Amino acid sequence: xxKLLLLLxxxxxxxxxxxxxxxxxxxLLLGHYTTDxxxxxxxxxxxxxxxxxPIATDLTPEELALxxxxxxxxFRVGLSESTPVSRVFVIPINGxxxxxxxxxxxxxxxxxGWNIVTxxxxxxxxxxxxxxxxxxxxYEQTKTNKPISAVNxxxxxxxxxxxxxxxxxxxxxxxxxxxxxxxxxxxxxxxYVIMMRNLHCKSMIKIGDPLQIKFQxxxxxxxxxxxxxxxxxxxxxxEDVGTVTNPSALTANYADIECTIxxxxxxxxxxxxxxxxxTANGEVIENPMSLNFIFKTFEFGFSRQMRLVEQFTxxxxxxxxxxxxxxxxxxxxxxxxxxxxxxxxxxxGSDVFRTAQGDSISNMQQIDGFxxxxxxxxxxxNPEDPNLVWTVLSYNDANYGASIFSQFLDQVAETPxxxxxxxxxxxxxTTRQAVVTIDGELVPNYEAYMGxxxxxxxxxxxxxxxxPQYNNGSWVNDxxxxxxxxxxxxxxxxxxxxxxxxxxxxxxxxxIPNNWVAENLNIVAFISRPLGNSVNDIYxxxxxxxxxxxxxxxxxxxxxxxxxGRVNIDDVSIIIDCMLNGETPDNLLGADCYPDGRINIDDVSxxxDYLVTGVWAE
Numbered sequence: 001x002x003k004l005l006l007l008l009x010x011x012x013x014x015x016x017x018x019x020x021x022x023x024x025x026x027x028l029l030l031g032h033y034t035t036d037x038x039x040x041x042x043x044x045x046x047x048x049x050x051x052x053x054p055i056a057t058d059l060t061p062e063e064l065a066l067x068x069x070x071x072x073x074x075f076r077v078g079l080s081e082s083t084p085v086s087r088v089f090v091i092p093i094n095g096x097x098x099x100x101x102x103x104x105x106x107x108x109x110x111x112x113g114w115n116i117v118t119x120x121x122x123x124x125x126x127x128x129x130x131x132x133x134x135x136x137x138x139y140e141q142t143k144t145n146k147p148i149s150a151v152n153x154x155x156x157x158x159x160x161x162x163x164x165x166x167x168x169x170x171x172x173x174x175x176x177x178x179x180x181x182x183x184x185x186x187x188x189x190x191x192y193v194i195m196m197r198n199l200h201c202k203s204m205i206k207i208g209d210p211l212q213i214k215f216q217x218x219x220x221x222x223x224x225x226x227x228x229x230x231x232x233x234x235x236x237x238x239e240d241v242g243t244v245t246n247p248s249a250l251t252a253n254y255a256d257i258e259c260t261i262x263x264x265x266x267x268x269x270x271x272x273x274x275x276x277x278x279t280a281n282g283e284v285i286e287n288p289m290s291l292n293f294i295f296k297t298f299e300f301g302f303s304r305q306m307r308l309v310e311q312f313t314x315x316x317x318x319x320x321x322x323x324x325x326x327x328x329x330x331x332x333x334x335x336x337x338x339x340x341x342x343x344x345x346x347x348x349g350s351d352v353f354r355t356a357q358g359d360s361i362s363n364m365q366q367i368d369g370f371x372x373x374x375x376x377x378x379x380x381x382n383p384e385d386p387n388l389v390w391t392v393l394s395y396n397d398a399n400y401g402a403s404i405f406s407q408f409l410d411q412v413a414e415t416p417x418x419x420x421x422x423x424x425x426x427x428x429x430t431t432r433q434a435v436v437t438i439d440g441e442l443v444p445n446y447e448a449y450m451g452x453x454x455x456x457x458x459x460x461x462x463x464x465x466x467x468p469q470y471n472n473g474s475w476v477n478d479x480x481x482x483x484x485x486x487x488x489x490x491x492x493x494x495x496x497x498x499x500x501x502x503x504x505x506x507x508x509x510x511x512i513p514n515n516w517v518a519e520n521l522n523i524v525a526f527i528s529r530p531l532g533n534s535v536n537d538i539y540x541x542x543x544x545x546x547x548x549x550x551x552x553x554x555x556x557x558x559x560x561x562x563x564x565g566r567v568n569i570d571d572v573s574i575i576i577d578c579m580l581n582g583e584t585p586d587n588l589l590g591a592d593c594y595p596d597g598r599i600n601i602d603d604v605s606x607x608x609d610y611l612v613t614g615v616w617a618e
Contacts, residue, residue, distance in 0.1 A: 031181035033153040034252040038078040054162040056136025070186035071122035078179025082112045083147040087138040095130035149179035191223035194277040199291040204415040216254040225250040231278040301416025306338045308543040316346040323371030323393030326401035338545035339483035376540040389535040417542035439505040455494025459524040521548040556589040
């Protein structure tokens with residue numbers, strides 16, 4: 001059982017000190033990061049053996065490539081709090097991982113923050129192309145001090161402690177990069193080394209909406225690049241669509257750059273955004289860096305009706321009530337949660353609500369403990385590993401946990417739904433037979449977004465089930481369990497949609513066991529990529545939940561007379577033709593644009609006005 005409690009935010013903000021360094025005209029910084037960020041106040045909470053301890057990190061061949069032929073003239077050592085540093089050193093490491101001869105320089109620095117150690121004999125970087133270079137320093141570890149500064153900037157690399165005659169990865173990389181940099185000199189350093197990172201825009205955008213682009217850039221060369229003196233070329237699918245310049249000077253510290261590109265004229269589907277360095281101070285950059293980002297455009301999408309939340313829990317899990325409290329708070333906060341409690345056994349006992357189907361659902365989502373939950377089966381909610389589909393649910397503050405989950409669901413909703421899900425069911429109390437009908441509309445290019453093998457999954461859940469629950473070290477005998485998974489109809493992997501043009505309708509018949517209380521049963525239905533795929537390919541596009549015996553009114557798009565999911569001049573023509581021929585449109589609700597229950601010239605006028613203004617008149 002996982003006993004991890006998320007008591008605070010997913011990321012702990014560390015106090016940073018910014019002490020700018022002035023480099024000579026032929027000097028550059030070399031390190032895993034080259035900004036002035038440093039964490040102060042004992043940021044690293046791990047305890048280590050007392051005494052003088054060497055700590056180091058490895059510069060990769062890629063990081064060293066620009067600096068071959070350069071001289072290391074100084075070390076820049078960052079300390080979270082004051083402690084003596086008595087030595088700095090480098091160790092070449094060959095392509096097989098074998099360490100070479102240690103080259104060291106004694107020193108006496110100890111200041112909290114950045115310390116400069118000038119070398120009396122510079123070190124020439126002249127290594128084979130597959131070599132690494134281990135760089136480090138010796139510092140004094142006491143019972144109470146925590147002097148190691150680690151900063152979450154750039155790509156995070158391991159750091160190593162030397163103990164028992166071996167170098168050991170001691171976990172600094174769980175916090176960030178070791179605050180250690182080299183000052184290198186070379187009369188032949190390039191003037192411009194323009195680097196970029198963190199290119200981002202919406203992965204799904206409606207055609208006609210502006211595409212907002214963000215990325216970061218810096219200059220690792222020795223020349224100065226003032227504001228608006230670096231140009232970046234923007235292309236979509238290889239076609240240039242614009243340029244953007246840097247709003248502030250480009251230095252070794254990454255600067256934010258933003259711009260907006262129109263999407264009018266793009267075809268519906270997948271596109272590639274490319275940002276390429278073009279010029280700096282008017283000079284064309286040779287072999288420039290480029291960044292790519294894949295996004296999709298669409299013409300029409302539905303709003304999400306409800307959000308599928310699968311809770312993985314056990315009556316024997318002492319922290320699981322924390323997860324239930326957070327989801328209850330989320331449900332109260334939003335009112336659009338289709339909550340499914342998937343119960344499983346633990347080594348300490350058998351859960352009375354456990355099912356074999358629930359085990360399959362858990363296994364295919366790679367759940368590894370309790371309490372955990374997935375939200376629309378979408379990756380990114382887990383702060384520890386955003387490539388997982390689940391996250392831990394146990395927050396001491398239920399409302400805080402609910403707010404974190406709600407923010408994630410809002411981010412997911414930036415992508416529209418490609419289908420509606422209407423849930424209808426009947427129940428015969430005498431035969432205890434239920435008939436469940438799930439139907440809805442599909443966007444015209446549905447398969448372009450959801451593939452040819454998307455699935456409709458239907459769960460039956462039950463509320464108000466009373467059973468003992470282990471809670472914070474003791475048993476609660478009358479604990480109330482809600483949303484408990486009873487059964488998945490047909491298969492946990494779902495069934496194919498029974499399509500008819502841009503709509504679908506699936507019907508299921510199920511016998512309700514006598515020990516299931518009908519008035520406490522829910523029908524949860526959702527459309528997703530198939531369970532059993534990789535976790536980044538099982539996402540849910542829409543979900544809905546209704547009590548057993550409830551009906552959903554069919555959702556009708558106002559003005560969509562021909563039912564193709566779009567409102568355009570074709571719909572106007574259909575209304576006019578029906579009026580001239582004395583006929584009633586098949587889609588009466590969609591044609592009644594002036595909602596008075598009749599089809600006449602008022603509906604034509606209202607629809608034309610909408611097409612011109614984009615807004616329905618009151």
